Amino acid sequence: MPSIFDLMPASLWPVQPFRLPQDPARSSAWPSVASGWTPAVPAPPPGWPTASADSPAEADASVSAWDRAMRQALAAQSSATGDRGLGALTSDQILANAKRAHDFVTWVLGPPSASQALPLGDALMRGASHDVGAAPADGVAANANAPLPYISAPGEEANPPSLAPADTDQQPDVSAAIGSPNIERQGVRARAIAAMRPPPPPAIADIGPEIYRAGADAIHSINAGLNPFSAEALAGIAAEVKTATPTDALARYWENEKRVGRGLLGIPQLAAAPLTGISRSLGGHALQWFDANVMRKLAVKMFGEDKVRQIEQARGSPGGLSYEDAKHAVDQIMMGLGPRGGMPRARLAPTTRALPPPPIGPRSVEIAEPPYVDPATVPLVPADPPDFDSALAAARRRGIDPDALSARAKEIHSVLHPRAQTARTTAVLSTDGPTIIGGGKVDLEKGQLRLLRDGEIHSELPRADAEPTVLTKAMVLRHRPLALATSRPICSSCENFIKSMGGVISPSRTIAIFPGSF
Amino acid sequence: MLTFDSKQMKGQIDPLPKRLRVAFAAACTQRQLLNYVQTSAANPTGDPEAVKRILLGLWECVEHNVFEPEKIRHDLVVCEALTPSHDTESFPGMEFAQRALLSLAYAFDTALLDDSQEAVWAAQCAVEALDDYARQRFSMEHDIQGRRPRLASIPIEQAELSRQQADLEELHAAANDPGNEAAVIVRIRRRAEKDASSFFG
Numbered sequence: 001m002p003s004i005f006d007l008m009p010a011s012l013w014p015v016q017p018f019r020l021p022q023d024p025a026r027s028s029a030w031p032s033v034a035s036g037w038t039p040a041v042p043a044p045p046p047g048w049p050t051a052s053a054d055s056p057a058e059a060d061a062s063v064s065a066w067d068r069a070m071r072q073a074l075a076a077q078s079s080a081t082g083d084r085g086l087g088a089l090t091s092d093q094i095l096a097n098a099k100r101a102h103d104f105v106t107w108v109l110g111p112p113s114a115s116q117a118l119p120l121g122d123a124l125m126r127g128a129s130h131d132v133g134a135a136p137a138d139g140v141a142a143n144a145n146a147p148l149p150y151i152s153a154p155g156e157e158a159n160p161p162s163l164a165p166a167d168t169d170q171q172p173d174v175s176a177a178i179g180s181p182n183i184e185r186q187g188v189r190a191r192a193i194a195a196m197r198p199p200p201p202p203a204i205a206d207i208g209p210e211i212y213r214a215g216a217d218a219i220h221s222i223n224a225g226l227n228p229f230s231a232e233a234l235a236g237i238a239a240e241v242k243t244a245t246p247t248d249a250l251a252r253y254w255e256n257e258k259r260v261g262r263g264l265l266g267i268p269q270l271a272a273a274p275l276t277g278i279s280r281s282l283g284g285h286a287l288q289w290f291d292a293n294v295m296r297k298l299a300v301k302m303f304g305e306d307k308v309r310q311i312e313q314a315r316g317s318p319g320g321l322s323y324e325d326a327k328h329a330v331d332q333i334m335m336g337l338g339p340r341g342g343m344p345r346a347r348l349a350p351t352t353r354a355l356p357p358p359p360i361g362p363r364s365v366e367i368a369e370p371p372y373v374d375p376a377t378v379p380l381v382p383a384d385p386p387d388f389d390s391a392l393a394a395a396r397r398r399g400i401d402p403d404a405l406s407a408r409a410k411e412i413h414s415v416l417h418p419r420a421q422t423a424r425t426t427a428v429l430s431t432d433g434p435t436i437i438g439g440g441k442v443d444l445e446k447g448q449l450r451l452l453r454d455g456e457i458h459s460e461l462p463r464a465d466a467e468p469t470v471l472t473k474a475m476v477l478r479h480r481p482l483a484l485a486t487s488r489p490i491c492s493s494c495e496n497f498i499k500s501m502g503g504v505i506s507p508s509r510t511i512a513i514f515p516g517s518f
Numbered sequence: 519m520l521t522f523d524s525k526q527m528k529g530q531i532d533p534l535p536k537r538l539r540v541a542f543a544a545a546c547t548q549r550q551l552l553n554y555v556q557t558s559a560a561n562p563t564g565d566p567e568a569v570k571r572i573l574l575g576l577w578e579c580v581e582h583n584v585f586e587p588e589k590i591r592h593d594l595v596v597c598e599a600l601t602p603s604h605d606t607e608s609f610p611g612m613e614f615a616q617r618a619l620l621s622l623a624y625a626f627d628t629a630l631l632d633d634s635q636e637a638v639w640a641a642q643c644a645v646e647a648l649d650d651y652a653r654q655r656f657s658m659e660h661d662i663q664g665r666r667p668r669l670a671s672i673p674i675e676q677a678e679l680s681r682q683q684a685d686l687e688e689l690h691a692a693a694n695d696p697g698n699e700a701a702v703i704v705r706i707r708r709r710a711e712k713d714a715s716s717f718f719g
Contacts (some may be wrong), residue, residue: 402525421618423603442613444654445646461656463608469711488604 097231104227105219188274203285210327211277226262232259258388259329259467283330284323291321327349391504396481398518402511405430405485412437415447426487427466432517433479440466442484467494467512471501480517520679522645524638530686531634538689541580541703543625543640545685547573548710549678550618550644565600568681569619576625577707580702585629595627601664604655617647617697640683644717648675651718681713 040298165257224232232385236256269276299308312320321329388392395402413426425440426448427501437452438444438459449458459473474481481501489509498505502516531539534615551573558564569631570595579585602612624640652672692702 038657042698088652329688417620417624419601419639420643423601423616424622425604441602441608442616443650446649459654463610463612465604493602 025076037200206281210281215273215274218266221266225259279328284327287326296320299361400483402483407485409485425466427468427470429484430482431474431479436470436473438469481514484512528638532690537583540629540636543628543637545710546644547621550716552616552714553614557615560609597623617643
């Protein structure tokens with residue numbers, strides 16, 4: 001039975017256009033100078049097969065000398081197994097894949113550093129040829145056989161010792177390769193010293209290998225995800241060809257996206273490889289030690305050895321947490337320590353708020369037009385203040401006794417010596433808070449202050465009249481004035497001040513009542 | 519620590535003759551004279567020369583032990599007219615100028631009346647001026663009840679109380695030696711004139 005995709009034109013299938021993968025065995029398909037992208041391939045790293053001068057030239061001139069050497073090596077290997085034709089094809093593919101991977105990594109990371117460690121150290125650095133490709137991998141220059149001075153270790157006798165470990169006979173015959181007994185003797189001595197030196201703790205010793213593994217994993221992820229000619233990418237293309245249904249095509253598409261994502265993620269992983277390796281080694285060993293020496297002992301003390309062993313066997317980890325499991329746990333912990341909330345959001349620029357124009361222009365006293373008021377219905381003349389008698393009656397209904405205030409003012413004023421009584425004034429102000437007492441022109445003297453009772457406070461305002469002195473204090477303390485009594489008649493300026501606050505002054509001009517505060 | 523006790527001071531002054539009482543009150547006024555003179559520029563009714571003149575006339579009365587009531591009343595009227603009061607427009611130092619002239623008026627009262635209380639009030643004006651000055655100068659706040667902190671221990675107030683006690687001791691000595699009164703009065707006057715410049719420290 002034909003499916004819907006058999007009836008549908010192929011152009012409408014929800015799959016990506018298929019492009020025939022390039023033949024990886026054809027070196028002409030490799031990006032060349034004409035394509036604008038030429039991977040810089042430096043001299044091959046030491047130890048890699050190199051082309052010998054007497055190797056026969058390949059028919060394909062575009063194949064590099066490095067390729068030819070690899071092919072020859074692989075062909076020789078395959079010929080030893082018998083099937084030369086199939087071996088040549090396989091070796092070509094493997095060789096091409098390896099070269100692409102190498103070139104891609106070189107393109108991403110740059111060419112390898114020129115100061116790579118060479119295996120022979122001083123002897124080579126003293127004048128040996130650096131052309132490793134033209135020399136045996138483990139060879140040294142012939143002119144390096146000059147006698148080297150013996151370097152004695154601290155506390156060691158001048159006579160060079162003939163120390164050699166028990167497995168000296170297993171060491172390679174260096175003298176045969178170097179031809180210098182001094183170098184041989186120093187090598188033996190260095191190995192003996194190294195053998196006697198206590199090995200570093202595994203948490204330190206494993207740092208280097210862990211960094212290497214983390215970096216290698218990251219490079220592999222980068223190559224697999226971002227190199228279009230990697231084995232994973234080619235396998236994905238091959239699987240895409242075989243897709244028969246849209247579901248398969250969608251699954252392949254999703255797999256490719258994940259692979260690219262892993263490749264992108266490999267870049268920061270590669271940058272963080274040293275930190276990852278250090279944390280894995282230190283944290284893994286520390287966690288393993290803690291689990292084996294603390295947690296397990298604690299569990300044994302709580303549940304017994306037999307029970308703990310049963311649990312470990314059931315879990316598949318006899319003796320506690322393995323180093324690999326501990327590393328995995330450390331990786332999870334490190335991921336858990338990462339920042340949360342994504343990238344910090346950039347600060348927003350301050351926005352300018354559009355405010356409505358003020359009703360008053362700058363440097364202007366004109367106010368917006370007041371609301372219309374009909375004078376026929378609302379009198380614009382303010383109401384007359386109540387007369388003193390009605391205000392006094394209202395004050396007495398509130399329990400305010402102006403006569404008592406007046407008596408209190410005279411009592412405090414009488415403490416002054418006679419001439420001071422003539423020249424000064426004493427005022428007593430009743431408020432909705434404390435009673436405020438003050439002097440005019442000269443503030444209250446010591447003798448007056450001694451007469452103050454609870455609920456009475458003193459007000460000071462040098463050289464001011466007594467009335468403003470006590471009223472200002474009430475305003476500062478946010479108390480409403482109720483009634484005011486003075487020791488002498490209120491002057492005209494003080495009268496205006498009292499009226500401005502809504503006060504009504506008695507005919508004797510020694511009492512003022514503030515009916516608006518009731 | 520010295521404190522101003524009006525009753526005790528009155529008891530000290532009572533035994534003194536009128537001449538020496540007036541000398542004590544005039545010495546208290548003399549030490550405050552600069553408080554009036556130095557504020558006269560801002561005082562709308564200030565007349566420092568008139569005040570100096572009537573105080574000098576009082577000292578002459580004391581030194582000569584001649585008290586003419588008419589002249590004293592005249593000078594007292596002048597003093598009362600120049601005293602800043604609640605009707606006077608305020609000016610800086612008004613409270614000190616007022617106390618200086620109140621003290622002078624009490625000195626004239628001492629010369630007119632046969633009572634020692636006026637001499638006590640003359641001395642009280644000086645102590646109150648120092649108390650007020652210290653409160654304004656050092657911005658001493660009052661507690662919530664409005665009671666003023668104890669100011670008796672302020673050095674300038676203690677110095678004035680010491681001077682008053684020293685004057686009273688010398689006057690008592692002069693009272694016991696009537697032939698030495700004039701010399702003591704001159705010495706107290708000179709000393710008061712000298713101490714006036716350091717009245718506020």
